[in-house]
Amino acid sequence: MKLSQLLEGVTVSKLFQTMYGQMVVTHDVEVGGVQYDSRKIQRSDCFVAIKGTSSDGQKYIQNAMNQGAKVIVLEDDTVLPDPLCMHAGVIKVVVPDSRKALAILAANYFGHPSKKMKCVGITGTNGKTTTSNLVKSIVEANGEKAGLVGTIEYKIGEQVFPATHTTPESLELNELFDAMVKNHCTSVSMEVSSHALDQSRVYGIEFDVAVFTNLTQDHLDYHGTMENYFEAKKRLFTQLKPSNCAVINHDDPWGVQLLGSFNARKISYGINSSADCQAKDIKLGIEGTTFIVRYGGQESTVTTPLIGTFNVYNVLAAYAAGLGLGLPLEQIHTGIKNLANVRGRFERIASPAGWTAIVDYAHTPDALENCLRTIHDVLPEKNRGHIITVFGAGGDRDKTKRPIMGRIAGEYSDLVIVTSDNPRTEIPETIIDDIMRGIIRHASVLREVDRRTAIERAVKSAQRGDVILVAGKGHEDYQIIGKEKKHFSDREVVESLLSRGG
Structure with missing residues (x-):
């Protein structure tokens, strides 16, 4: 695609073009593709340096040039001096907002x-x-x-x-x-x-x-x-x-x-x-x-x-x-x-023993309350079973919702098992402490850092007519502990326990 076509609609603050060490003014340079990950750059591609939440793509401009990038789109003109562009034979496009530029470039590239x-x-x-x-x-x-x-x-x-x-x-x-x-x-x-x-x-x-x-x-x-x-x-x-x-x-x-x-x-x-x-x-x-x-x-x-x-x-x-x-x-x-169901959204798993597990993505106070209210709404008035809730809260995320979710779980459940969600770089016990502060004590409460063990304890506690709500992860098939992402699925754990006669 021609550079002029690729840049159509992009707000450009400065365009510095060179070819074989000489200044040129043509926009009819052929561009191979568009990337914002320098590791994916191929010869003649356009690299867009976007500022992410944890890193700045402008730090990887040299990597992109080493990979063969022909065009560099960035916000800070001083990061890539004109003489360096001249020496490397790359085209520099300075824009006020590289994320918006990426969106327009991508739309242009794919028609x-x-x-x-x-x-x-x-x-x-x-x-x-x-x-x-x-x-x-x-x-x-x-x-x-x-x-x-x-x-x-x-x-x-x-x-x-x-x-x-x-x-x-x-x-x-x-x-x-x-x-x-x-x-x-x-x-x-x-x-x-x-x-x-x-x-x-x-x-x-x-x-x-x-x-x-x-x-x-x-x-x-x-x-x-x-x-x-x-x-x-x-x-x-x-x-x-x-x-x-x-x-x-x-x-x-x-x-x-x-x-x-x-x-x-x-x-x-x-x-x-x-x-x-x-x-x-x-x-x-x-x-x-x-x-x-x-x-x-x-x-x-x-x-x-x-x-x-x-x-x-x-x-x-x-x-x-x-x-x-x-x-x-x-x-x-x-x-x-x-539409019969959506994976990880109030997903029911029936037990031969007569209890039901529900796996849901509920990871906010409102979503958790909606799930628990729904369980109350659909349980029969007579011979109503117990509600067992297994949940945690994500680490390195909004801490203020943790005690609120604890209060909701305690209010609507007969047994609450507080466990780990994706603790990430936080100490799991600290997250559990935050949740526990909000729990109303008329519910029985257990702490279990290991999520698999927490679900197992819930299953062992369940009797005919009971409902186990396993909340927070839903469709997710992983758990993030520290910076390591491990395979973990609430649904798979419940089904595994059932297959073993849980």
């Missing part, structure tokens, strides 16, 4: 694949994964092929790839979109994290539908305050196409604030409010949920295998997104009914 599909972006603290899977199912019920970008996995139709991030860097994202287009996907349903919005990973993408699920405490180690967290989420709605649709949770106070903050076509949804798309007559059960949706003066019955009030909100969000895409009601209902 703007996001413009060739309908894009649905879903943001919020909880519910993104289930809602995005529901939207994909709804689109497919309409006979179309859809892509998915999310926390658990990326999908191109039925092809599944493990996810590296909830929302990948803009380069990988555009490469993924390009593969979707080449595989005839007409739309993509994607989770958009606050980190991705803050770091311009989706910069330049115009969304057909933007969904806001909710905002509760999480990621304050990164954003600092809830207001900053909200402002990051809000950016998604500045990237709607002119013929757009914003889908917003009216029952969430941050959602109400968002509804009044911009002009666009909006569909609000909720249970406890006069939302545009409202659920009523909700019937919860261990096998699924039914409720009536009222929208535009009409009512229809929705049936879903998904369990719990929190999933009613997820279904409403996807329902409204389907309306925003202009899909027929029949296909919206079919798509919702077709």
Whole structure:
């Protein structure tokens, strides 16, 4: 690709070009590819030096040049002096924001694949994964092929790839979109994290539908305050196409604030409010949920295998997104009914002994409370079993939520086993201490640093009718202790214990 084509739309502060030691002005230099990882550079590539949260890509410019980079994109002109460019025969492109530049370069390089599909972006603290899977199912019920970008996995139709991030860097994202287009996907349903919005990973993408699920405490180690967290989420709605649709949770106070903050076509949804798309007559059960949706003066019955009030909100969000895409009601209902479960999201494992384990990603106070409330809602009134909760909290992350989650676990559980999540570089016992400070003592409480042993103790304690909630990791198949990432899966541990007669 010509450099002039690659740089189209990029704000350039300075362009210093040389060829064989002489200054040149042509933009028609051929560029092989785009990379922000110097280790992946091949001859004639463009290297974009982005500032990450833990390292500065400008430190690796020399590595990229040694690998054969022809073009260097960076923010600080002084890092790569002009004489060095002249000597090395590289083109220097100075930009005010290298992350935004990377997003535009990636879109240019792959031919703007996001413009060739309908894009649905879903943001919020909880519910993104289930809602995005529901939207994909709804689109497919309409006979179309859809892509998915999310926390658990990326999908191109039925092809599944493990996810590296909830929302990948803009380069990988555009490469993924390009593969979707080449595989005839007409739309993509994607989770958009606050980190991705803050770091311009989706910069330049115009969304057909933007969904806001909710905002509760999480990621304050990164954003600092809830207001900053909200402002990051809000950016998604500045990237709607002119013929757009914003889908917003009216029952969430941050959602109400968002509804009044911009002009666009909006569909609000909720249970406890006069939302545009409202659920009523909700019937919860261990096998699924039914409720009536009222929208535009009409009512229809929705049936879903998904369990719990929190999933009613997820279904409403996807329902409204389907309306925003202009899909027929029949296909919206079919798509919702077709999605039986999402891995690591209230995933049930039944024991021959009559107890049930639930594996869920709940790692925030709100998500943990939703899970435990749902268990209370679906357990029978008579002969109600005990609730056993196994959970921890991530290390090197927001510490303020730990005692809050402890309080919630103690309030809704009969037995709480506090254990390790991903302790990372923190001392696991210290994290457990933080959680224990919030636990109400009417619940029995155990401490067990080793997560496998904690789950085993829960299984040994369970009797017929009991429910074990293993919370915090969900779909994850690893545990990070120190800086080492080891294979670990809550679901696999439970199933292994069952196979041994646990």
